Amino acid sequence: MNKIAFLFPGQGTQYEGMLDDLPQTTLTSSLLERAQNRLGHDPLLLDDKEHINTSVGTQLSLFIKGVVLEAHLEEEKIYPHVVAGHSIGSFAAAVAAKVLSFEDGLHIVKKRAELMDNVGGEDYGMGVIVGVNKEKLVHIVASVHSETTPVYIANENAEDQYTVSGKRIGIEVVLEKARKQGASKAKFLNMTVPSHCPLMNDVGKTLFGELEKCTISDPAVPFIGNKRARPLQTGSAVKEDLAFNVSHPVLWHNCSTIMKELGVKLFVEMAPGHVLVDLIKRKYPEGHFFPLSSFSLDDVLFLVKKYKSK
Structure with missing residues (x-):
């Protein structure tokens, strides 16, 4: 059986109204209600013209979209063998791996964005x-x-x-x-914002302290870390990677190699964008790539079921 990786994109793929095309289902409504209860406001306001280009609006929109789409795949019994996210995408990947709850993820992602804005500026x-x-x-x-x-x-x-x-x-x-x-x-x-460099060291330390307050579980499937590009098998290792990926380079090229070595042949990238599968495809053209920004959810469900048993 071909192994499946779920991929979660990072900042740069966002766009105004990106949450408007979420599946119109009971599952989506339930997750958006949970987000509203945790955040204290309608999450669908995060991607409007006023907020989408702020760190908070962008990062929470990407996180919510990734979690909602992944939940729909699981509802149809499509489960990952490996998960990986690029930068902020790692937090949705952690939810997919059952390391972090959706509610805790919302809190940490918002905190991360706010802390990053405090470091950044026009210079x-x-x-x-x-x-x-x-x-x-x-x-x-x-x-x-x-x-x-x-x-x-x-x-x-x-x-x-x-x-x-x-x-x-x-x-x-x-x-x-x-x-x-x-x-x-x-x-x-x-x-x-000067992401993924030592200028963010204090942000990483503060995030680690916030994650210490969360319930962290061991991943249900290997979680490919950003910092060292290795499959992480313990909650403590994932927690450390989530906190400090903001102050370290994302080694995505090595992450791609690791996924190939683990036997992954099917790559499903959560919307928006298809940057991650495009990067992997360059070095692994024999894989099968299904970005949800280019395929409908129904098409991805059909294609993954078709190819995973080959």
């Missing part, structure tokens, strides 16, 4: 670089980084795709140097 941000290998990028970043221009390699998404994080003044120089050294893309991301 900070992130950039993406494509077409430069890691060795070359390490050299570029080292030549720019200083106390006044802190800049770090953040996420390692593919062999030739990285993000950098820190002060915009430093990132701008890194992007320019990368272009001169052959990068096919080097541009700022639409973010004012």
